[in-house]
Amino acid sequence: MKSTILGFPRIGKKRELKFAVEKFWRGEIDEPELQKVAAHLRREHLLLQKRARIDYLTSNDFSFYDQMLDMSCTLGAIPERYNFKGKEVDLKTYFQMARGDKDVTAMEMTKWFDTNYHYIVPEFSKNQKFSIKSYKYLREYTESKKLLFNTRPVFIGPLTFLLLGKNKFEEESTLVHLDKVLPLYQKIINDLEKEGASWIQFDEPILSLDLKEDEKKALIYSYKQLSSKKGGVKLFLTSYFEDYGQNSKLFPLLEVDAIHFDLCAGTNNLESIKSIDLKEKVVSLGIVDGRNIWRNHLAQSIAKINEVLPSLCNENVWLSTSCSLLHSPYDLNFEKKIDQEIKNWLSFSVQKLEEVSIIKDYFKKGIKSVEQLLRINDYAMRSKKNSLKVNRIEVKEKVSKITGTMLKRKSEFKKRKLTQEKALGLPKFPTTTIGSFPQTKEVRTMRSSFKKGKIPLQEYTNFIREKTQETLKIQEDLGLDVLVHGEFERNDMVEYFGELIEGFAFTINGWVQSYGSRCVKPPIIYGDLKRTSPMTVGWSSYAQSLTKKPVKGMLTGPVTMLKWSFVRNDIPYDQVSKQMALVLRDEVNDLEDAGIKIIQIDEPALKEAMPLKSSKWSEYFNWSIQSFRLCSSGIKDETQIHTHMCYSEFNDIIDNIAALDADVISIETSRSQMELLEAFKNFQYPSGIGPGVYDIHSPRVPTKDEMKELLTKAKEYLNSDQLWVNPDCGLKTRGWKEVTASLYKMVEAAKELREL
Numbered sequence: 001m002k003s004t005i006l007g008f009p010r011i012g013k014k015r016e017l018k019f020a021v022e023k024f025w026r027g028e029i030d031e032p033e034l035q036k037v038a039a040h041l042r043r044e045h046l047l048l049q050k051r052a053r054i055d056y057l058t059s060n061d062f063s064f065y066d067q068m069l070d071m072s073c074t075l076g077a078i079p080e081r082y083n084f085k086g087k088e089v090d091l092k093t094y095f096q097m098a099r100g101d102k103d104v105t106a107m108e109m110t111k112w113f114d115t116n117y118h119y120i121v122p123e124f125s126k127n128q129k130f131s132i133k134s135y136k137y138l139r140e141y142t143e144s145k146k147l148l149f150n151t152r153p154v155f156i157g158p159l160t161f162l163l164l165g166k167n168k169f170e171e172e173s174t175l176v177h178l179d180k181v182l183p184l185y186q187k188i189i190n191d192l193e194k195e196g197a198s199w200i201q202f203d204e205p206i207l208s209l210d211l212k213e214d215e216k217k218a219l220i221y222s223y224k225q226l227s228s229k230k231g232g233v234k235l236f237l238t239s240y241f242e243d244y245g246q247n248s249k250l251f252p253l254l255e256v257d258a259i260h261f262d263l264c265a266g267t268n269n270l271e272s273i274k275s276i277d278l279k280e281k282v283v284s285l286g287i288v289d290g291r292n293i294w295r296n297h298l299a300q301s302i303a304k305i306n307e308v309l310p311s312l313c314n315e316n317v318w319l320s321t322s323c324s325l326l327h328s329p330y331d332l333n334f335e336k337k338i339d340q341e342i343k344n345w346l347s348f349s350v351q352k353l354e355e356v357s358i359i360k361d362y363f364k365k366g367i368k369s370v371e372q373l374l375r376i377n378d379y380a381m382r383s384k385k386n387s388l389k390v391n392r393i394e395v396k397e398k399v400s401k402i403t404g405t406m407l408k409r410k411s412e413f414k415k416r417k418l419t420q421e422k423a424l425g426l427p428k429f430p431t432t433t434i435g436s437f438p439q440t441k442e443v444r445t446m447r448s449s450f451k452k453g454k455i456p457l458q459e460y461t462n463f464i465r466e467k468t469q470e471t472l473k474i475q476e477d478l479g480l481d482v483l484v485h486g487e488f489e490r491n492d493m494v495e496y497f498g499e500l501i502e503g504f505a506f507t508i509n510g511w512v513q514s515y516g517s518r519c520v521k522p523p524i525i526y527g528d529l530k531r532t533s534p535m536t537v538g539w540s541s542y543a544q545s546l547t548k549k550p551v552k553g554m555l556t557g558p559v560t561m562l563k564w565s566f567v568r569n570d571i572p573y574d575q576v577s578k579q580m581a582l583v584l585r586d587e588v589n590d591l592e593d594a595g596i597k598i599i600q601i602d603e604p605a606l607k608e609a610m611p612l613k614s615s616k617w618s619e620y621f622n623w624s625i626q627s628f629r630l631c632s633s634g635i636k637d638e639t640q641i642h643t644h645m646c647y648s649e650f651n652d653i654i655d656n657i658a659a660l661d662a663d664v665i666s667i668e669t670s671r672s673q674m675e676l677l678e679a680f681k682n683f684q685y686p687s688g689i690g691p692g693v694y695d696i697h698s699p700r701v702p703t704k705d706e707m708k709e710l711l712t713k714a715k716e717y718l719n720s721d722q723l724w725v726n727p728d729c730g731l732k733t734r735g736w737k738e739v740t741a742s743l744y745k746m747v748e749a750a751k752e753l754r755e756l
């Protein structure tokens with residue numbers, strides 16, 4: 001038996017990579033300096049794993065931005081607009097692809113399966129040619145070899161790379177490129193073999209999805225090709241985030257040497273292992289959850305492994321994390337502030353390495369070697385179950401009293417629409433923003449000083465008031481129609497609420513990479529949820545008192561609150577969601593009472609929270625729609641409910657979006673040229689829609705004509721009285737200069753549209 005992990009977080013224990021990359025972007029350090037930081041981190045992460053006695057270490061799991069983007073570079077799929085002619089992709093081109101700049105737009109970015117990590121979508125042109133344009137994999141392999149580690153380089157496999165990519169110009173499947181990329185994959189394998197690699201890991205997480213027949217065939221074909229020329233190297237195939245389902249039938253045909261099973265998210269994988277003959281292959285058991293923060297219940301894990309061991313060959317078993325630890329925070333030891341009782345229930349990446357090793361010890365050295373550790377572990381798990389911190393009777397009672405009428409607005413949309421039109425008096429194509437305005441250094445510094453107790457509450461409140469005032473004034477000057485307060489009091493759209501709700505805990509250093517240099521610090525939902533007082537009413541009504549125009553109240557919806565948190569796993573997810581919805585329902589009602597006429601309940605995570613397998617969708621939408629409606633239905637007809645979603649493709653789910661019964665929805669569309677609206681048109685979606693007219697993930701200021709063009713395109717799909725005008729998402733990561741310039745042009749575009 002051996003131990004391994006599928007990858008380690010690259011950001012560093014104190015987000016060193018983020019800070020170095022951002023300095024590089026600002027021109028404060030040069031490339032060698034940046035490379036030095038990166039090499040140092042890689043070394044540190046290998047040593048850490050070695051110290052935790054992990055047998056097989058990985059390389060090429062490092063990335064300056066994203067592993068899919070790295071794969072696009074490795075295979076030379078560099079879109080023409082970057083005008084790249086060189087031999088190897090340089091960092092400038094690399095970051096242009098990732099983020100765009102003043103001259104060129106970025107590549108599309110979207111969520112990685114059902115996680116909050118984003119990848120850069122591979123983009124293929126009409127006659128896309130491929131050739132190796134980055135030897136990062138070789139450099140990182142040899143670098144670790146110099147440290148005396150024979151690592152296992154990690155790649156995105158050919159099927160996942162192609163199937164998650166997009167053909168820019170034609171409709172046909174991206175698999176048309178398969179025979180062009182396979183020889184390059186072969187070259188990669190051969191290169192690494194020459195350098196002495198013994199194993200190569202290919203991540204094919206598309207195996208967690210429902211695959212079409214041709215995709216299955218392509219998979220078998222690809223690995224046949226790769227294994228035929230692989231020489232002495234062995235191939236390790238992984239998938240994660242779900243079980244293999246029907247795809248597990250392909251294993252006997254798959255010419256790989258090892259297969260990984262996610263035993264945490266993939267509930268049926270255990271059965272697959274038992275029913276398929278895997279004796280010829282190495283089987284990797286992903287027993288320690290790579291994307292949650294709960295301490296592993298070691299006894300349960302051992303029991304699970306014992307269940308499958310008889311059907312495996314012991315020497316051919318690896319114990320592993322369920323997926324890459326990319327999705328887990330770094331080290332629990334930095335958490336000096338968290339409640340000790342709760343801390344005792346947690347485990348971050350560094351601790352997870354230890355858990356893998358303890359489980360391996362149990363099997364290799366026998367129970368005696370770990371008896372004490374198992375006992376302590378079991379005690380911690382039991383203390384959680386019975387803790388008064390976790391269980392609140394009044395919350396469970398409130399959930400049990402939810403009725404059907406609580407899930408319905410008083411009138412149907414058509415009637416509400418008229419009432420709202422009268423109440424709000426907005427122009428055609430109303431302009432608005434998604435909520436947040438730039439969180440400048442000044443704002444962040446003030447907040448952190450306040451949190452550290454360096455400035456008193458009064459001073460902090462005055463400061464936020466000033467910022468809110470300024471922002472309202474700017475919005476009025478710009479001529480926006482529906483204003484927002486700017487969200488300056490919020491560090492993060494989930495954390496802000498979590499801090500005001502009982503049942504949430506927070507870390508000080510529990511960062512996880514979200515996209516590029518951006519990291520998030522998800523709160524932890526450990527217990528029953530309870531609101532103790534209004535959470536947003538103060539700031540929203542203050543902002544409303546400054547203007548005659550309507551100010552939107554801003555809330556984060558129940559699914560997003562859960563999805564962007566680490567959620568307790570001791571009660572069903574839908575129960576947690578309903579608890580959350582009841583908290584928000586009280587808040588919505590209080591906002592209405594305070595005179596707020598429009599309330600936006602953001603659900604950017606609704607789509608990413610969808611189960612990967614279609615067979616589980618209806619159950620998911622059942623409780624998630626109920627949760628949204630539970631929040632938003634306790635109010636008068638004239639109060640307008642908005643919702644916002646980022647990065648959503650709506651084709652498969654448009655009926656569920658409609659079932660939310662929101663009055664207006666704003667969505668991300670600018671990078672995909674309004675293509676997303678097709679779904680709304682076909683469905684005859686009834687309510688208001690604000691398709692984002694410019695990309696807020698790039699610092700580039702769009703032109704007025706560009707936005708007008710997008711809006712004109714949107715008008716082809718939607719009725720004029722449905723259309724709202726807004727950016728793709730919140731503006732908190734942007735600077736003021738580009739924000740005002742962009743919004744100015746956006747308002748101009750809307751005005752011109754009104755005149756047509």
Ligand code: GLN
Nearest residue numbers: 434435436602604730731
């Ligand atoms: N209201 C939030 C904001 O503007 C929405 C952000 C999001 O959808 N991710 O920041």
Ligand code: ZN
Nearest residue numbers: 604646729730
């Ligand atoms: Zn958004």
